[in-house]
Amino acid sequence: MSGGARLRAGVVGAGFIGAVHARSARLAGARLVAVAASTPESSRAAAGRLGAERACKSGEELVAADDVDVVHVCAPNHLHLPLARAALEAGKHVICEKPLALDDDGAAELVAAASAGGLQAAVPFVYRYYPMVREARERLRGGRSGPLRLLHGTYLQDWLSLPADANWRVERRLGGASRAFADIGSHWCDLAEFASGHRIVRLSARTATVVPERSASGTAAFARRDDDGPRQPVDTEDVALVQFETDGGALGSVVVSQVSPGRKNRLWIEWDAADAALAFDQEQPELLWCGRRDGVALALRDDAALSAPAARFATLPAGHPQGYGDCFDAFVADVYAAIADGEAADGLPRFADGRRAVQITEAVLGSAAADGAWTAVPAPALAEARP
């Protein structure tokens, strides 16, 4: 049992991802003491559904509650900053969904507040918790693959491919100025940097809104609607193309789309180093494709064959598929262990990583607004730099 056995968790936001947080919190040994959704009524329903001990009338109430040690912020994007700020001010540890804030000022404030308060503050870049991602990281950062020259890939979804598809994320007011990139492109960039140790320092981007009007009433993420009701203009991007340079001298490219039919959650990334190329497909996460000049190996999620940092997350024997839920569980367990121990395990994504995603997103939007002009991405502060 993890060190978080007696930790008291509260979850704000009870959509798909809130339920995922609640499950992982319970599995990590925490008590799920409180849940808050958008209204007192929905909070009560959510408490029952997620198995929480009680419902709070509002997120504000929850983040201030005396009996909560750690707050999971799973509300819509525009509420991340105020809720996380209030939670930190109340001395709570925080796990906050990305984007950490709708602009870099907000994200910087949260990083500073967490640091000042000596609180654990994490962002669920959970794809880092696939064992084969850790294996890629060991092979790339440990020098076994030679210098990285090129990294490229896609993050494609289709749940917003139709005009009838609507969601609060589509609205800039609620979701932020960037949608496709901030929501999923940020995951891709986090993985790209996390595994390689390289940092994106300069980028050129194009964005497009290919579904110009959508249903006016939003629905839950990944849900579908058939209605023919009123439509409203869309002010966030469906597609983003980004090229970039890294501080290590590599070039990169990523295609981000939420309108690619048949692609459900196709985060695919390839790192081409001098001696080996590695490719990871989030939809087949038990494999790592390893190309060399003289052949291809498929590294399996088999603890006997993995490096130690990857084997740490191999909780089932090879061939018994681990999935997204296992990543989330491992992430939350690591956060809770950090709360208990005061020390974060290697690779834990923290608010500094969440801020970095905001900065890259701002650079993407800035470049796109300037016809793809190459645009600098701020370097992470030393204190925030990944070791």
Place this chain on the structure above:
Amino acid sequence: MSGGARLRAGVVGAGFIGAVHARSARLAGARLVAVAASTPESSRAAAGRLGAERACKSGEELVAADDVDVVHVCAPNHLHLPLARAALEAGKHVICEKPLALDDDGAAELVAAASAGGLQAAVPFVYRYYPMVREARERLRGGRSGPLRLLHGTYLQDWLSLPADANWRVERRLGGASRAFADIGSHWCDLAEFASGHRIVRLSARTATVVPERSASGTAAFARRDDDGPRQPVDTEDVALVQFETDGGALGSVVVSQVSPGRKNRLWIEWDAADAALAFDQEQPELLWCGRRDGVALALRDDAALSAPAARFATLPAGHPQGYGDCFDAFVADVYAAIADGEAADGLPRFADGRRAVQITEAVLGSAAADGAWTAVPAPALAEARP
């Protein structure tokens, strides 16, 4: 939260699979009140590791404990019968690992005892809980695919491919007369029958022990050893080949092996019906291959596209991989719900299914001992027949 919220669970056996049971029990909302392993010392260690409230000195103590509602029997095979019997006699609900017993007499006794006591008694044929297995079942049993003509496949592993690989399962005395078939072949047959509604009525089998001697001291399942210690003869099979007929007039074939290098847990099965063929690969469980004369479709684990019985187990959006752990969680949740409601959800694998696996295993060994003579498999009693 499932109906098992306040259920009190005990786990006997603390190896790989005991930990899996404990996790799923907690996630289903049960209290894990007690754990027992092979000695008082190992029980105490296991209680800490699995987060149980206390350790029992022995399995016997646990199955009789007043504060346990449901017992998970995860001890070595030869203990399944006595522990399950004692638990049922003590009025406990039971989840017992397969093989339910080392022979059909034992299995029949347990089926009768559970029935007499009005207790829930389940066997973790958990592969039934992959959503795409349920989807295959809907397509095959609902008549959308035409009459089933042929079903075939493999179940291949490699963790016993070397003489240094040892485990208590290798010993007939502890694991039973059949090893490869009873351990994994039984899963394949359960899936084959479960999805198709057909029953194997007659079979012909060959078995082989290709590693005639192994290390004398056993290790945990899926673990590896390098020692050069003493060896002992192996008296269980590494490989089984089975051909069979079903009550619905289909022919079938399966290859079972624990000595196929590079195959970790390759349960692969294809159902060839008149109008469509379906194939499922447990190592890529998010897909169902669907062949028709005019093309191939890959059905995705996407609740919007699945039949209702399959969608019930799709707990994450498509493209966010579910895995083996999710199957186990769903299975235990269904057992606990059956305990709470007195009624089992569709597809719950029960002791009758466990007995059937024992009967098929006995037919396999019988045929193999008679140079592959075609051998009848008992028909399930009406009361036990799948609806």
Place this chain on the structure above:
Amino acid sequence: MSGGARLRAGVVGAGFIGAVHARSARLAGARLVAVAASTPESSRAAAGRLGAERACKSGEELVAADDVDVVHVCAPNHLHLPLARAALEAGKHVICEKPLALDDDGAAELVAAASAGGLQAAVPFVYRYYPMVREARERLRGGRSGPLRLLHGTYLQDWLSLPADANWRVERRLGGASRAFADIGSHWCDLAEFASGHRIVRLSARTATVVPERSASGTAAFARRDDDGPRQPVDTEDVALVQFETDGGALGSVVVSQVSPGRKNRLWIEWDAADAALAFDQEQPELLWCGRRDGVALALRDDAALSAPAARFATLPAGHPQGYGDCFDAFVADVYAAIADGEAADGLPRFADGRRAVQITEAVLGSAAADGAWTAVPAPALAEARP
């Protein structure tokens, strides 16, 4: 250019496979001097279509023609024996489609006649000519993989899955007593033995005719029909299941079917040896799956990485797919080179191999007729044994 530059070839039979022979003959540098089909009219049409210099009125005329050096026998199965016999008697080299004859007596006669005449006599087991099959052979026979323990697989097609599907092969009178096994199962067994060096010595088989009646009027192989005309009973098998033992002590299993929807030409085979397993999929022939305990490699058809016997057939750079046509071309080129040089290249499938397929087929039918009784397969005569 191959040694067959000035060779004069004649083709009897002008269906799909006759055209394939004609193409390969031309590519190997031969003159295609004559073609014969089922009637003088169809012969003339075929000569035009295949680019032959002239049409013969009949196969009998062609095999006796003075200006033909090598005869390709591509007529329906029941004509193989008389045509090949006549060609050999006329002193022609022969490439004869399988089955060489409808029974072993006929096949034995042809083997003897070719030997007596000092003539090249080959059977197009062309799957041997995939470079990755040769690579598998090197790895299995060269000892790099350890002793072979188990070999298994499938050969599945769907072009006869419907009652409307008809073809002369369906009729025992024209195609022989075995259809699915003789037509495709024989290819699987040839590959299994060819790559491993093992010989099937004993087998148990089941067959089934799952489409009991078919359209009375046949069509070309792989073609489709929609008519609702008269039907006639089918007297050949659609499905065959075979288990076997080899002279090297391995067990094997193969599933053969021409009624598996969506499977076009799924010849899939896995050889499980002690240290490595190899798997080949004829529909993705540029890869060889290589499993070891500690991981999986995908060997590519890349001449720089292949053994010399495999690289000999890698005629394009890796990544530029070679296919079935390339196999056929290489086979015919090797036959023609053998004619020119009087010496056959390693791996050339000869009449002895064709006879072996007939013997295995007879054993399959014999076992199936005896409820799967284990049945001996004759050992190849020493002179015919593969080196």
Place this chain on the structure above:
Amino acid sequence: MSGGARLRAGVVGAGFIGAVHARSARLAGARLVAVAASTPESSRAAAGRLGAERACKSGEELVAADDVDVVHVCAPNHLHLPLARAALEAGKHVICEKPLALDDDGAAELVAAASAGGLQAAVPFVYRYYPMVREARERLRGGRSGPLRLLHGTYLQDWLSLPADANWRVERRLGGASRAFADIGSHWCDLAEFASGHRIVRLSARTATVVPERSASGTAAFARRDDDGPRQPVDTEDVALVQFETDGGALGSVVVSQVSPGRKNRLWIEWDAADAALAFDQEQPELLWCGRRDGVALALRDDAALSAPAARFATLPAGHPQGYGDCFDAFVADVYAAIADGEAADGLPRFADGRRAVQITEAVLGSAAADGAWTAVPAPALAEARP
């Protein structure tokens, strides 16, 4: 037999691709009357190797020879323009390898010369001849997939990943100012446009030379070298990243690399339209991935299921793999038929297409030189526009 039965072909250049041309010419029924390589000696050797009737002392001699109807220009890139010009001036039909010329002036001159002479003039963008590429084209251009929004992919190779890898293409003087993009990126763009009917009108590009020095002495394409001889600076790119807009309002992105270990010839492209996405992988050319919101289909290269324009190139039954050689054969056959008939079949890649590749390449280099500035690509002249 194609209409080119009596056509007299000559091939200039006898490397890997020259041999491919020679084979396809023979298979299309032409006489291979002459071959020329870089020296009289190598010409004689090549004539023997390729089976030509005679050797010419030089390419200049061959293109002027009276007995040659069609010239295949397969010499290094800097010779394409002078050889093709001379051949056209001599009234020969021409198949010229890409790049047609080292700059647009040269390419335009050749287009004009071919047009003025009424000669067939083709460029082997042979990937157009995969049946599944034609199928994609039918689905995209016929409106079955909805408006195209996004197209993206990669073209990755590894045969130039090491400093020891050298080839004349590496030298700007012999291969032209662009290497990776001109050599393989041009294929990708041709396919992208060909299948979609869209035209790239504006692009932004980055290039990189990641192996700054290579062995001074070149070798054949796709060959390897191990020597440690003298090195020289590389003045052509190893990697190109390109983003683009089309005249139909779609965005696109492609990653081109010749330094990606394990990638042999990974031309992969996805077209994301509103209702369906299609993806094609040149290394698995028998499939077309077809994504829709409610599932994925794998279209097979099965003539019964293909559109007529795709089925025209399906020469073998489904499941009998066609490959690169079959594409080349079909391309040459179509060129020869155009020579015979005076009319080109749909989809034949002509000099105008070759010129277009030169124009796109110039835009790529221009943008890369201007830090990725978005750069216009000339529109094809009306007469050259694809119907």
